Amino acid sequence: MRRRVLKSGPMHPAIPQLLELQRLDQIIASLRAELDGLPKQLREADAKLNGARAAVAAAKEAHTHGLTNRKKLELDAEQWKGRAKKYREQTGSVKTNEAYKALLHEAATSEAEVAKAEDQVLEQMMALEEVDRRVKRTEAELKEAEQFITAEKKQMQVQYGEKNQKLEAATAEREGIARKVPEDLLELYARIAKRHPGSAMAEARGEQCRACGMRVLPHTLQLLLSETDEEVLRCEMCGRILYSLEPIPHATPKETANGAANS
Ligand SMILES: [Zn+2]
Numbered sequence: 001m002r003r004r005v006l007k008s009g010p011m012h013p014a015i016p017q018l019l020e021l022q023r024l025d026q027i028i029a030s031l032r033a034e035l036d037g038l039p040k041q042l043r044e045a046d047a048k049l050n051g052a053r054a055a056v057a058a059a060k061e062a063h064t065h066g067l068t069n070r071k072k073l074e075l076d077a078e079q080w081k082g083r084a085k086k087y088r089e090q091t092g093s094v095k096t097n098e099a100y101k102a103l104l105h106e107a108a109t110s111e112a113e114v115a116k117a118e119d120q121v122l123e124q125m126m127a128l129e130e131v132d133r134r135v136k137r138t139e140a141e142l143k144e145a146e147q148f149i150t151a152e153k154k155q156m157q158v159q160y161g162e163k164n165q166k167l168e169a170a171t172a173e174r175e176g177i178a179r180k181v182p183e184d185l186l187e188l189y190a191r192i193a194k195r196h197p198g199s200a201m202a203e204a205r206g207e208q209c210r211a212c213g214m215r216v217l218p219h220t221l222q223l224l225l226s227e228t229d230e231e232v233l234r235c236e237m238c239g240r241i242l243y244s245l246e247p248i249p250h251a252t253p254k255e256t257a258n259g260a261a262n263s
Contacts, residue, residue, distance in 0.1 A: 011224065011225065011243065011244065012224075012230075012232050012233075012243075014181050014182060014185050014232065015201075015232070015241075015243045017177050017180050017181045018181060018185065018189055018200075018201055018232075018241060018243075019201055019243065020177050021174060021177050021178060021181065021189065022189075022193075022198065022199070022200060022201045024170050024173055024174040024177065025174070025193065025197075025198060026198045027166075027170045028167060028170050028171060028174065029197060029198055031163050031166055031167040031170065032167065034163055035160065035163055035164065035167065038156060038160055041156055042153065042156065045149045045152055045153060045156075046149075048145060048149060049142075049145055049146065049149050052138070052141055052142040052145040052146075053142060055138040055141065055142070056135070056138040056139055056142050058138075059131065059134040059135040059137075059138045060135055062131045062134070063128065063131045063132065063135055066124060066127055066128040066131050067128065069124055070121060070124040070125060070128065073117050073120045073121045073124055074117075074121055076113075076117040077114050077117035077118050077121060080110045080111070080113040080114040080117060081110075081114050083106075083110040084107045084110035084111045084114060087103045087104075087106045087107035087110060088103075088107050090103050091103045091104060091107070185232065188232070188241070189201075189241065192234075192239055192240055192241065195239070196211070196238070196240060199211055199240065200240055200241060201240060201241050201242075201243055202235055202238065202240035202241065202242055202243075203242075203243060203244065203245055204216045204220070204221060204224055204235075204242045204243065204244050205244070205245065207221065209235040209237065209238060209240065209242065211235065211238055211240050212235060212237050212238035212240070214235055214236060214237035214238065216235070216242065220233055220242070221244065224242055224243065224244045225244055
């Protein structure tokens with residue numbers, strides 16, 4: 001078993017499996033993080049859509065408001081027109097010149113108000129055309145956003161399914177590897193991984209623990225390179241399980257799969 005996993009050289013027999021375990025734990029953790037991020041992605045997509053919907057609602061409200069305003073101004077113009085007409089009619093039945101002049105003045109004032117209100121109606125109509133364009137534009141943008149987000153969500157669901165499958169495969173593969181590791185070592189690995197997620201194992205290279213930089217004694221290095229069924233060696237500083245990649249452990253996916261199937 002050991003010789004099949006290791007290409008060459010001595011090392012603690014559980015090290016290659018522990019390294020494989022770590023590799024799978026890293027994959028599992030990253031897949032879990034990506035899967036956990038999906039609800040947030042969906043919420044963000046919905047927020048984009050809600051923004052587009054709010055823009056349409058605001059444009060429509062502005063349109064309704066503009067229409068109401070225009071109607072009110074039209075009514076104002078009508079009222080002033082009616083008054084002006086009434087004053088003009090009354091001029092035919094007044095007796096004094098002063099009263100006649102006063103009526104003419106009232107009529108002129110009312111007609112000025114008519115002109116003012118009609119100008120405002122025109123302005124309002126132009127503003128309404130602008131608002132109309134805004135309604136159409138925001139509606140088109142909403143439609144686009146809906147199509148985009150529908151496609152985006154579909155893609156997210158596909159990715160979710162794929163990642164879930166990968167997670168299941170990695171979890172199954174991990175179980176297969178874990179079965180080959182002695183119980184006490186597995187517990188030790190889990191304990192260290194809890195403190196150092198994804199890096200319970202540390203390479204000893206250049207007389208150093210590559211995880212924390214602590215010096216590794218030559219004697220320890222010597223022990224690392226000797227094939228032994230004794231306890232694994234740990235970094236005195238960070239407590240990680242030390243391994244040396246000289247010689248390089250070699251576990252191809254095929255061998256790993258076979259190993260998992262055989263156990
Ligand atoms: Zn260390």
